[in-house]
Amino acid sequence: MSTADLESENARLRAELENLRLKAxxxxxxxxxxxxxxVFxxxxxxTLVMxxxxxxxxxxxxxxxxxxDGAS
Structure with missing residues (x-):
């Protein structure tokens, strides 16, 4: 793999990782x-019961x- 391919794969993996973080x-x-x-x-x-x-x-x-009052 060339450096450009590795950088492209790295960017793709970073984007995928960020997507997973956002989903989590x-x-x-x-x-x-x-x-x-x-809870609310x-x-x-x-509150309504009270x-x-x-x-x-x-x-x-x-x-x-x-x-x-009526008895008196």
Whole structure:
């Protein structure tokens, strides 16, 4: 092989290596995004449950106040 052939092969291999690195980085980022979505979904569900419990507590408190007010 001539020097030009070796340089051409070297450039091709470097480009292929960079392509593989980019694919690996893309896969890593996609996995990270998926995990973030799962965590965000869990946190959102927990927040909605806490809001619902808060609303129930307020409604029950108002109902108790009305019952006690009506009893007096």
């Amino acid at each position: 980085e893309k896969s890593r980022l996609e996995a990270e995004i998926e995990e973030t979505d799962k 979904g869990r946190e959102l569900k927990q 809001v619902a419990v808060g609303i129930v507590i307020v409604v029950v408190g108002i109902a108790i106040a009305l019952v006690l």
